[in-house]
Amino acid sequence: MKEITNTKKRTVLIVEDDLINREILSAILSDEYNILQAENGKAGLEILESSKKEISLILLDIQMPVMNGYEFLDKVKLIPSFRSIPIIITTSSNATDDEIKCLENGASDFVSKPYNPDIILRRVGSMIRLREASSVIDRVEHDSITGLYSRDFFFINSEKVLSESAEEKFDIFCCEIMSLKMLQDRHSKAKTEKLLIGIAKFLTDTFGSNSVYGKLSESTFSVLTLHNSEEKYGDISEALRNAVKSMSIPDAVLHFSAYPCVDADTPAHSLCNRVLTALDEAKFQFGRQFAEFNDEFKDKYSRRHAILGYMETAIKENQFEVYYQPKHSLKSNTTGGAEALVRWTHPELGFISPGEFIPLFESSGFITELDFYVAERTCKDLREQIDKGLPSVPVSCNISRADFSHPALAETIVKIADKYSIPHKMLHIEVTESAYTDNTEVFLDTVQKLHSAGFCIELDDFGAGYSSLTVLSDLDIDILKLDMYFARNMGSPKQALILKHIFSIAQSLNMEIVAEGVETKEQSDAFRSMGCDYIQGYYYSKPLPKAQFEEYLNKQTGETL
Amino acid sequence: MTVAKCYSKIGGDYENAISRFRSEALIKRFLPMFLNDPSFNELTEALEKGDVQPAFRAAHTLKGVSANLSLARLNAAAVEITEMLRAENLAEAKEYFPAVKEAYDITLEAIEQLTHEMP
Numbered sequence: 001m002k003e004i005t006n007t008k009k010r011t012v013l014i015v016e017d018d019l020i021n022r023e024i025l026s027a028i029l030s031d032e033y034n035i036l037q038a039e040n041g042k043a044g045l046e047i048l049e050s051s052k053k054e055i056s057l058i059l060l061d062i063q064m065p066v067m068n069g070y071e072f073l074d075k076v077k078l079i080p081s082f083r084s085i086p087i088i089i090t091t092s093s094n095a096t097d098d099e100i101k102c103l104e105n106g107a108s109d110f111v112s113k114p115y116n117p118d119i120i121l122r123r124v125g126s127m128i129r130l131r132e133a134s135s136v137i138d139r140v141e142h143d144s145i146t147g148l149y150s151r152d153f154f155f156i157n158s159e160k161v162l163s164e165s166a167e168e169k170f171d172i173f174c175c176e177i178m179s180l181k182m183l184q185d186r187h188s189k190a191k192t193e194k195l196l197i198g199i200a201k202f203l204t205d206t207f208g209s210n211s212v213y214g215k216l217s218e219s220t221f222s223v224l225t226l227h228n229s230e231e232k233y234g235d236i237s238e239a240l241r242n243a244v245k246s247m248s249i250p251d252a253v254l255h256f257s258a259y260p261c262v263d264a265d266t267p268a269h270s271l272c273n274r275v276l277t278a279l280d281e282a283k284f285q286f287g288r289q290f291a292e293f294n295d296e297f298k299d300k301y302s303r304r305h306a307i308l309g310y311m312e313t314a315i316k317e318n319q320f321e322v323y324y325q326p327k328h329s330l331k332s333n334t335t336g337g338a339e340a341l342v343r344w345t346h347p348e349l350g351f352i353s354p355g356e357f358i359p360l361f362e363s364s365g366f367i368t369e370l371d372f373y374v375a376e377r378t379c380k381d382l383r384e385q386i387d388k389g390l391p392s393v394p395v396s397c398n399i400s401r402a403d404f405s406h407p408a409l410a411e412t413i414v415k416i417a418d419k420y421s422i423p424h425k426m427l428h429i430e431v432t433e434s435a436y437t438d439n440t441e442v443f444l445d446t447v448q449k450l451h452s453a454g455f456c457i458e459l460d461d462f463g464a465g466y467s468s469l470t471v472l473s474d475l476d477i478d479i480l481k482l483d484m485y486f487a488r489n490m491g492s493p494k495q496a497l498i499l500k501h502i503f504s505i506a507q508s509l510n511m512e513i514v515a516e517g518v519e520t521k522e523q524s525d526a527f528r529s530m531g532c533d534y535i536q537g538y539y540y541s542k543p544l545p546k547a548q549f550e551e552y553l554n555k556q557t558g559e560t561l
Numbered sequence: 562m563t564v565a566k567c568y569s570k571i572g573g574d575y576e577n578a579i580s581r582f583r584s585e586a587l588i589k590r591f592l593p594m595f596l597n598d599p600s601f602n603e604l605t606e607a608l609e610k611g612d613v614q615p616a617f618r619a620a621h622t623l624k625g626v627s628a629n630l631s632l633a634r635l636n637a638a639a640v641e642i643t644e645m646l647r648a649e650n651l652a653e654a655k656e657y658f659p660a661v662k663e664a665y666d667i668t669l670e671a672i673e674q675l676t677h678e679m680p
Binding site: 019 | 615
């Protein structure tokens with residue numbers, strides 16, 4: 001609220017034809033305010049135009065030659081930046097009709113002649129304070145640069161429009177400037193602001209005065225407009241992109257999305273969510289600048305929603321099953337371990353691929369609960385195998401990068417293992433490099449705790465994405481799991497060289513290596529020749545449900561016996 | 562002549578003026594400005610021409626200025642003629658005009674005298 005407490009002298013504009021009246025007002029106010037004077041409405045408007053930002057209040061006479069007070073009010077009303085300046089009418093008539101007419105036309109208050117300095121100072125002072133307090137609100141209501149609605153007020157006003165026209169269909173259009181902060185660094189604040197204003201102008205020119213405009217974020221614009229089947233949002237996006245080329249930052253990159261033909265009963269914020277989801281789609285696909293939230297998108301989106309909606313029940317109803325994929329030991333030529341993998345068959349949606357639900361759970365945070373669930377099921381199954389005297393191998397469980405925000409991750413894993421009295425060496429923990437890059441300190445600390453507690457640490461997906469060798473030296477890793485990328489791209493001499501070095505580093509650091517995604521004998525033989533320790537993949541076995549996995553282990557023991 | 566005496570001579574309300582302006586200095590600053598105030602002459606001209614709207618506007622201004630300077634007698638006359646002109650009753654206003662002129666002349670003369678005596 002610094003505008004209200006700062007002590008800078010405010011400026012008051014006096015619009016009044018009679019010099020004496022102006023001088024008297026000016027004498028009353030000049031101790032506390034800077035005074036500008038105009039002898040009629042027209043002169044007043046000219047002063048407003050040249051110094052509107054400085055004027056805090058207008059004192060306006062009604063009866064004036066050239067342009068009277070009513071005409072002045074009418075003009076001021078039409079210009080948004082003038083509209084917020086409070087106007088006090090100076091009246092000498094007892095004709096309250098005049099006063100009411102002025103108030104109806106946008107005046108804020110009136111004072112009557114003869115002027116009483118106390119009353120005038122008080123009215124002027126409180127009106128300015130009121131206006132400045134509400135302009136703080138106004139600034140939140142409107143984006144200060146473009147004048148478009150701020151996020152919340154875009155929702156409120158969209159909601160209003162939607163509810164007033166329940167029978168109509170609407171389109172919502174969005175666009176975002178890529179890396180606005182970077183643009184601001186590279187160019188200037190003034191140029192960036194010009195760009196924002198330019199885009200806002202393009203949008204308001206294109207969609208007209210009956211649409212609702214918003215700034216959803218510093219760099220995101222939104223428009224809610226009546227549905228027009230002629231409107232091709234891809235074309236509008238293209239036109240805007242071309243228009244930007246002649247704006248202050250011609251190389252600014254924009255992404256666009258639209259959600260056309262929406263029923264008025266859809267809440268404004270969910271419209272925005274959907275159009276923003278489409279915007280993400282446009283952003284994350286290279287070379288794509290426009291995405292439409294159409295039926296296909298809608299299906300995908302509502303499926304995501306359904307999956308997230310079902311997850312809690314799914315865990316309560318034990319819909320998640322743990323499968324075990326054997327890791328074949330090339331040294332002993334038997335199963336040397338297994339990875340616990342989660343499978344989900346939903347009563348309505350059927351089988352849902354982990355590739356689909358795991359990223360969703362990771363972003364919702366639910367993955368931690370699921371990872372603990374899988375760890376617990378694994379320990380329970382291991383306990384059963386041990387108690388029944390069945391053969392058993394160490395089983396690895398996955399810990400998502402998202403789990404590292406759990407305050408007691410290591411302790412919880414220990415607790416789960418101990419609950420079923422599982423020797424810690426029987427439970428392996430698979431972590432990914434991405435978790436290391438997210439929050440190195442927490443990651444190292446947690447892994448260190450788990451390793452000291454006696455769990456084997458496996459580094460999953462090694463070589464995928466941005467691998468860094470520092471993770472190998474920072475971390476107590478027992479087993480390196482090569483990403484399936486290597487199995488799939490066998491044969492390239494360059495890759496053979498890289499693998500050779502990975503193997504040599506791993507061996508010198510006393511790590512064992514698991515090759516994942518091995519599907520053929522050739523791949524398996526190639527890894528064997530490099531000195532690989534374990535093979536995981538369909539070549540030996542697909543992931544098996546508990547009973548089949550036990551059978552698989554049993555059969556092997558039978559064979560070796 | 563004191564300011565108070567001037568007010569009493571012209572039928573003005575000195576008490577009102579001093580209560581609003583709080584100092585004679587301010588009154589002394591504004592009163593002489595009335596000598597150059599065009600509203601009375603504008604009213605006179607407009608009435609001669611029979612232009613009711615400019616006459617109304619001028620009367621209205623005169624009413625405002627006289628109120629602001631606490632020139633009670635002149636103000637009372639200005640209020641009267643303003644209402645006649647607001648009702649676009651030109652004939653009645655013309656008939657009433659001498660009363661305004663009389664009040665104005667007395668006022669002007671006294672203020673002129675006061676101004677001359679000012680240091």
